[in-house]
Amino acid sequence: MTEVQNFMLTVCFGCTMGFLIGTFSIMVSDGISYLKKKRRKKKEQKEQEKAE
Secondary structure (H helix, E strand, C coil): CCHHHHHHHHHHHHHHHHHHHHHHHHHHHHHHHHHHHHHHHHHHHHHHHHHC
């Protein structure tokens, strides 16, 4: 392989890995925020039931 081909391969691999890592981290952060919202909603619902 020439230097240019090697550089292109490295750039493409880096972009693909960066995209996969970024997508995975976004999925994890969205899952955590979803669980926090769900837990907060349950807690508020229990507090409303106690108040009534």
